[in-house]
Amino acid sequence: MASQAHSLSYSGCNFLRQRLVLSTLSGRPVKIRKIRARDDNPGLRDFEASFIRLLDKVTNGSRIEINQTGTTLYYQPGLLYGGSMEHDCSVLRGIGYYLESLLCLAPFMKHPLRIVLRGVTNDQVDPSVDVLKATALPLLKQFGIDGESFELKVVRRGMPPGGGGEVFFSCPVRKVLKPIQLIDPGKIKRIRGMAYSVRVSPQMANRIVDSARSILNKFIPDIYIYTDHMKGINSGKSPGFGLSLVAETTNGTFLSAELASNPQGQGAAMLPEDLGRNCARLLLEEIYRGGCVDSTNQSLALLLMTLGQQDVSKVLLGPLSPYTIEFLRHLKSFFQIMFKIETKPCGEELKGGDKVLMTCVGIGFSNLSKTLK
Amino acid sequence: RDILESKAVREGGKPELLQTDDSSDSLNMEKSLTRKKATFTTSDSGHCTAEEAFASEDEPEGNSSLSTEEEDSENEEAIGKKFLKPSQVVSSQKLGSGNLIDETSDIEDLLKEEEDYKEENNYSTETSGALKWKEDLSRKAAEAFLRQQQTTPNLRKLIYGTVTEDNE
Structure with missing residues (x-):
C-alpha cells in the first residue's frame, strides 16, 4: 500500500505528530530531517520517541528508521491494527498530546481500539483529558462515530512532574464518516466544569469553583462546576490542582478553556482564586472566538471532514489557530484537499470575533482495514 | 442690504475672536483685513465661515517679513480671494503655500496665480x-x-500560498 506512493520530505521538529498521523492515514511515507540539528541536545525528545512507539503499537507493519543522533526520521506506515493495548506516555507531555493523535486514528483501525494510557493527565501545555472528553468526543459523534464502547475515562489523575495518571480510551471503528454541516453555533445554554485537586487540600477545588463562578454567574445561571478530589493511589505522584470549563450551546457545540497549577518546584505558587478567575476569563475569550468547534479541536474536525464521504462538509470556525493553519497545508500535501475558506465578519446574528467558514468535499476515505462481517 | 451687511460684519467679527491667540502685531492688521473682508463679502454673506478666517490667518504668519507695501497687496490679495470665494480649505492652503514660495516674486504673478485658482474654485463650487x-x-x-x-x-492565499481559484 505504502510502496506505491512516493515519500514526503520535511525538515525540523515542528508538527511531528501531524505529519506522522497524516502519513499513517494516507499511507505515504515521510522523511523528516534536521530534527533539532543545531540544538545542544539534538534529535528527538523522549516524548516524541514515546509517540513513535505508540504509533508502532497501533499499526502493523510500520517501518521506522531513526539515525544515530535522532535528527532524521523515516516513517513508512503500516496498517492501522488497533485492539487492546497499553502505553506508558512520557511525563514530559500530557496524555492529551498522545490522545489527540489517537482520536484522529482510532476510527480507522482494523479492530476497535481499547487503550490504557499512563502518564500526566493534566498539564499546562496539552489539552487535558477532561477537556478532550468534553469537546472532542461530542465532535466525533457528529461524524457518526458513536456507540456504547466509545468512552474516555480518567482512572487516575497525574500531575507533572511525577505523573502517575491513568486513562482508558476505547473507540469503535467506522467504515465511512458522515459529512457534517455545522454552520450555526447557537447560543450558550450551559456551562459545566471540573475543578480537580490531587495531593493538596480538597478545599482548593472549592476555592477555584467560587472564584470561577464569581465571573461566570453574571452571564448565565446554568453553571455547575464539579469538584474532583482523588485520593491515595488515584492521585498520582505530584500535587496540583486545576480547572477545566466547558460551555455548551443550544446546537451542541462545546467550547472549552482550562488552566492548571504550576508543577511542583517550578514557577511561583498559584492561588486557586486567581486560577479560577483566569480560567473563567479564558472561557469567555473562547466564547468570543466562537465557531462550531472549539479551537483545540479545529484540526480534528478538518481532518474528519477531509476523510468523509464524497460529499460537501461545512464547518464554521473561530479564528484559525497557527496549528490549524499548518494542518491545512499538510492536508493539502497529503490528501490534495484544499478547503474553501470564507471569512464571515461578525454581523448581526454572529456575535464575537470574525468567523471562518470552511468548506470541502471529502475524499471518500473508507476504512480498508476494517473486516467485513 | 443693511441687514446683510451687518450680518456679514458680525460674521467677520467671529473670526477675530478665533484669532485672538495670534501674535498681536499681526492681529491689528488682521482685524482691518477682516473688516474689509466683511464689507466686501456682503454679496456672499452666510458663507463666511471660520474656515476662511483660518485660511487667511495663515498668510500674515507666512509673510511676516514682508514690507507694508506688500502687506497692502496682501490685503488686496485677501480681498481678491474673497471674490473668488474659496470655500475649500485645501485650495486656500495651496494658496498660502504658493505665497510662501513666491514671497519675493512679483505681486502680479501672485494675482495671476489666483486667477487660476479662481477657476478651479468656481468649478468646485x-x-x-x-x-x-x-x-x-x-x-x-x-x-x-x-x-x-x-x-x-x-x-x-495566506494558507496555501498563491493558488489558482479552480484548483479544488
Whole structure:
C-alpha cells in the first residue's frame, strides 16, 4: 500500500505528530530531517520517541528508521491494527498530546481500539483529558462515530512532574464518516466544569469553583462546576490542582478553556482564586472566538471532514489557530484537499470575533482495514 | 442690504475672536483685513465661515517679513480671494503655500496665480451641490470594493500560498 506512493520530505521538529498521523492515514511515507540539528541536545525528545512507539503499537507493519543522533526520521506506515493495548506516555507531555493523535486514528483501525494510557493527565501545555472528553468526543459523534464502547475515562489523575495518571480510551471503528454541516453555533445554554485537586487540600477545588463562578454567574445561571478530589493511589505522584470549563450551546457545540497549577518546584505558587478567575476569563475569550468547534479541536474536525464521504462538509470556525493553519497545508500535501475558506465578519446574528467558514468535499476515505462481517 | 451687511460684519467679527491667540502685531492688521473682508463679502454673506478666517490667518504668519507695501497687496490679495470665494480649505492652503514660495516674486504673478485658482474654485463650487454624492458612483463603488477586499485578508492565499481559484 505504502510502496506505491512516493515519500514526503520535511525538515525540523515542528508538527511531528501531524505529519506522522497524516502519513499513517494516507499511507505515504515521510522523511523528516534536521530534527533539532543545531540544538545542544539534538534529535528527538523522549516524548516524541514515546509517540513513535505508540504509533508502532497501533499499526502493523510500520517501518521506522531513526539515525544515530535522532535528527532524521523515516516513517513508512503500516496498517492501522488497533485492539487492546497499553502505553506508558512520557511525563514530559500530557496524555492529551498522545490522545489527540489517537482520536484522529482510532476510527480507522482494523479492530476497535481499547487503550490504557499512563502518564500526566493534566498539564499546562496539552489539552487535558477532561477537556478532550468534553469537546472532542461530542465532535466525533457528529461524524457518526458513536456507540456504547466509545468512552474516555480518567482512572487516575497525574500531575507533572511525577505523573502517575491513568486513562482508558476505547473507540469503535467506522467504515465511512458522515459529512457534517455545522454552520450555526447557537447560543450558550450551559456551562459545566471540573475543578480537580490531587495531593493538596480538597478545599482548593472549592476555592477555584467560587472564584470561577464569581465571573461566570453574571452571564448565565446554568453553571455547575464539579469538584474532583482523588485520593491515595488515584492521585498520582505530584500535587496540583486545576480547572477545566466547558460551555455548551443550544446546537451542541462545546467550547472549552482550562488552566492548571504550576508543577511542583517550578514557577511561583498559584492561588486557586486567581486560577479560577483566569480560567473563567479564558472561557469567555473562547466564547468570543466562537465557531462550531472549539479551537483545540479545529484540526480534528478538518481532518474528519477531509476523510468523509464524497460529499460537501461545512464547518464554521473561530479564528484559525497557527496549528490549524499548518494542518491545512499538510492536508493539502497529503490528501490534495484544499478547503474553501470564507471569512464571515461578525454581523448581526454572529456575535464575537470574525468567523471562518470552511468548506470541502471529502475524499471518500473508507476504512480498508476494517473486516467485513 | 443693511441687514446683510451687518450680518456679514458680525460674521467677520467671529473670526477675530478665533484669532485672538495670534501674535498681536499681526492681529491689528488682521482685524482691518477682516473688516474689509466683511464689507466686501456682503454679496456672499452666510458663507463666511471660520474656515476662511483660518485660511487667511495663515498668510500674515507666512509673510511676516514682508514690507507694508506688500502687506497692502496682501490685503488686496485677501480681498481678491474673497471674490473668488474659496470655500475649500485645501485650495486656500495651496494658496498660502504658493505665497510662501513666491514671497519675493512679483505681486502680479501672485494675482495671476489666483486667477487660476479662481477657476478651479468656481468649478468646485459649481459641483458642490446637493447632488455631489452622485458624482462618480461607479468609481466610489469600485473603491469601496477594493477597500473591502484589502481589509478582509484572503485566507486561502495566506494558507496555501498563491493558488489558482479552480484548483479544488
